[in-house]
Amino acid sequence: MKILVCISKVPDTTAKIAFKDNNTSYDTNGVQFIINPYDEWYALVRALEIKESQGGSVTVINVGGAENDPTIRKALAIGADDAVRVNTLASDALNTAQNIADYAKKEGFDMVFCGKETIDYNGSQVGGMIAALMDMPYISYASKMNIVESKATIERDIQGGKEVLEVEVPFVLSAAKGMAEARIPNMRGIMAARTKPLNVIEPSNTDYMTEIVGYELPPAKGECRFVDAENPEELIELLRNEAKII
Amino acid sequence: MSIIVYVSTKGGDVLKSSLEAVSYAAQTAETSNQEVVAISVGKVNSMDELGKYGANRLIQVQSSSISSFQPNLIAKAIHEIVKMEGSNLCILSHDLNGKAIAPILSVEMNAGMVTGAVGLPDNSDGFMVRKGVFSGKAFANIKILSENKIVTVMPNSIEKKEFKNTTNVEDVDIELGTPRITVIDQKIASTDVPLPEAEKVVSAGRGLKGPENWQMVEDLAKELGAATACSRPVADMDWRPHHEHVGQTGVAIRPNLYIAIGISGAIQHLAGVNQSKVIVVINTDKEAPFFKSADYGIVGDAFEVVPKLVEAVKRLNA
Ligand SMILES: Cc1cc2nc3c(=O)[nH]c(=O)nc-3n(C[C@H](O)[C@H](O)[C@H](O)COP(=O)(O)OP(=O)(O)OC[C@H]3O[C@@H](n4cnc5c(N)ncnc54)[C@H](O)[C@@H]3O)c2cc1C
Ligand SMILES: Nc1ncnc2c1ncn2[C@@H]1O[C@H](COP(=O)(O)O)[C@@H](O)[C@H]1O
Numbered sequence: 001m002k003i004l005v006c007i008s009k010v011p012d013t014t015a016k017i018a019f020k021d022n023n024t025s026y027d028t029n030g031v032q033f034i035i036n037p038y039d040e041w042y043a044l045v046r047a048l049e050i051k052e053s054q055g056g057s058v059t060v061i062n063v064g065g066a067e068n069d070p071t072i073r074k075a076l077a078i079g080a081d082d083a084v085r086v087n088t089l090a091s092d093a094l095n096t097a098q099n100i101a102d103y104a105k106k107e108g109f110d111m112v113f114c115g116k117e118t119i120d121y122n123g124s125q126v127g128g129m130i131a132a133l134m135d136m137p138y139i140s141y142a143s144k145m146n147i148v149e150s151k152a153t154i155e156r157d158i159q160g161g162k163e164v165l166e167v168e169v170p171f172v173l174s175a176a177k178g179m180a181e182a183r184i185p186n187m188r189g190i191m192a193a194r195t196k197p198l199n200v201i202e203p204s205n206t207d208y209m210t211e212i213v214g215y216e217l218p219p220a221k222g223e224c225r226f227v228d229a230e231n232p233e234e235l236i237e238l239l240r241n242e243a244k245i246i
Numbered sequence: 247m248s249i250i251v252y253v254s255t256k257g258g259d260v261l262k263s264s265l266e267a268v269s270y271a272a273q274t275a276e277t278s279n280q281e282v283v284a285i286s287v288g289k290v291n292s293m294d295e296l297g298k299y300g301a302n303r304l305i306q307v308q309s310s311s312i313s314s315f316q317p318n319l320i321a322k323a324i325h326e327i328v329k330m331e332g333s334n335l336c337i338l339s340h341d342l343n344g345k346a347i348a349p350i351l352s353v354e355m356n357a358g359m360v361t362g363a364v365g366l367p368d369n370s371d372g373f374m375v376r377k378g379v380f381s382g383k384a385f386a387n388i389k390i391l392s393e394n395k396i397v398t399v400m401p402n403s404i405e406k407k408e409f410k411n412t413t414n415v416e417d418v419d420i421e422l423g424t425p426r427i428t429v430i431d432q433k434i435a436s437t438d439v440p441l442p443e444a445e446k447v448v449s450a451g452r453g454l455k456g457p458e459n460w461q462m463v464e465d466l467a468k469e470l471g472a473a474t475a476c477s478r479p480v481a482d483m484d485w486r487p488h489h490e491h492v493g494q495t496g497v498a499i500r501p502n503l504y505i506a507i508g509i510s511g512a513i514q515h516l517a518g519v520n521q522s523k524v525i526v527v528i529n530t531d532k533e534a535p536f537f538k539s540a541d542y543g544i545v546g547d548a549f550e551v552v553p554k555l556v557e558a559v560k561r562l563n564a
Contacts, residue, residue, distance in 0.1 A: 122380075123361050126349070128348070159343050162432075163431060163432040164430050165427050178488055213386075217385075225543070232558065243503075
């Protein structure tokens with residue numbers, strides 16, 4: 001199986017969120033970046049497991065600037081064979097998806113894996129767009145997947161539950177929790193990653209359909225009102241008469 | 247012109263998240279003097295509700311090829327209607343249905359898209375929508391620059407305004423081709439409110455010590471009419487099912503009431519819940535970080551406090 005895994009770079013989950021330039025851009029000062037957890041823990045690791053048991057290759061792709069290279073190298077350290085970076089700003093999902101789809105069409109992959117969403121822009125967009133651009137079925141929020149020859153059996157999250165489906169390659173999926181267990185890169189992987197290919201290509205698409213105008217932080221919370229543990233009934237009273245929500 | 251809104255149904259009833267999308271479309275239409283056209287795949291029973299939240303018409307797509315959830319085909323059906331109506335704005339819910347369909351539709355329509363909107367479009371200078379970013383830690387205002395536009399609405403984030411429309415129903419047959427996905431099994435939780443849509447949520451963490459202690463959490467949830475949730479380690483240890491895991495890497499929710507029992511309030515947990523309207527924290531440790539994000543707090547032992555809360559709500563409900 002020839003698998004393409006789409007990885008995006010996001011701030012570490014504990015990163016402080018602050019903005020600069022009059023709240024028009026994210027302040028990356030002091031921020032550690034990681035591979036988006038869904039892309040790394042679930043999409044990439046499952047792809048590697050499939051390769052290890054059935055052969056094939058795993059390519060990772062990222063749309064972004066050269067500052068993403070260390071993050072991409074981490075995917076190589078975990079075990080991807082090679083990497084591609086499309087050298088353009090990833091600020092609009094359709095643009096990102098078009099660039100990935102154009103590359104993937106040219107190379108021909110059996111499966112394209114994405115994460116269910118990025119933890120910074122929370123889009124849940126790119127995977128489905130790639131599928132539509134490549135005219136492939138899209139299986140969103142996959143929590144388990146197995147493949148025998150060309151037929152995959154996938155469990156996905158649907159509204160109010162889960163379902164199991166079958167689909168023939170090629171297809172695109174977005175990975176959710178349950179697909180695999182996170183892996184930590186070992187020393188050998190880290191060494192090997194240094195010499196694995198990271199090819200930089202120029203964008204095939206430069207149209208942007210959306211634009212981020214500015215950011216806002218949520219209003220600060222007021223003080224917490226404490227209720228005595230000896231008399232928790234008072235809480236119910238407050239929720240009814242003060243907060244008026246029960 | 248019309249605004250198109252996709253509605254999902256369960257047993258013929260329109261989902262609450264879809265009704266919110268209808269209301270979002272109707273409130274957008276109000277300021278731009280447009281008609282609201284709802285689309286469903288298959289029959290809808292609750293026509294009154296659609297009218298109440300502002301749909302002028304309902305187009306029921308009948309297609310023999312969609313007997314299971316087929317996002318690719320549903321997107322195609324919506325696009326056909328969009329073309330028939332000459333519309334350039336389509337609204338969906340940012341629930342699991344919308345998340346699967348909308349990206350495909352965006353390619354079909356060649357539309358710029360904002361997902362997870364928490365506010366109505368601002369038309370004062372172009373078309374701008376507000377959404378949560380950084381897993382609830384901030385908001386972004388995003389402009390859609392293209393002619394065609396798609397907005398998906400974050401569940402539980404829009405005030406539903408009431409209209410008194412009567413919804414006219416039309417049936418349309420559309421040939422959509424053969425599905426490429428074969429559904430072989432489905433597990434739908436029957437009675438429970440789906441977590442992302444729940445208005446009240448009772449959640450518990452590692453402070454509960456083990457899965458055998460969850461009865462009181464379920465009792466409290468039942469008495470309050472709430473859904474249950476948990477922190478990540480609890481799901482990882484299989485004390486609770488994975489779909490209950492909330493936070494940055496789990497489900498993001500924004501109920502009116504979130505009660506956190508024995509959860510420390512790690513930043514990744516908060517990222518999924520900090521947009522709840524009222525947060526209650528119950529924890530033995532008065533230094534637990536969660537209290538900083540709480541509206542109400544009890545410093546105390548869950549095993550003593552929670553049963554008393556259950557009794558108190560029972561008395562209230564009696
Ligand atoms: C990349 C990444 C992503 C993550 N994503 C998520 C996520 O999406 N969601 C998530 O939840 N976590 C996530 N985490 C984990 C997170 O950092 C915390 O480890 C986790 O939230 C802690 O769970 P907890 O509060 O249940 O347990 P603990 O931190 O162990 O807290 C237990 C709490 O219970 C209290 N307690 C103990 N006994 C009692 C009692 N009898 N009565 C009342 N209170 C009691 C304790 O004082 C303590 O505050 C993530 C971590 C990483 C690194
Ligand atoms: N800049 C990017 N480069 C490569 N893949 C991306 C990029 N942005 C998003 N993706 C992929 O698309 C998924 C969904 O992203 P989003 O639609 O932004 O929530 C991510 O989990 C990644 O797998």
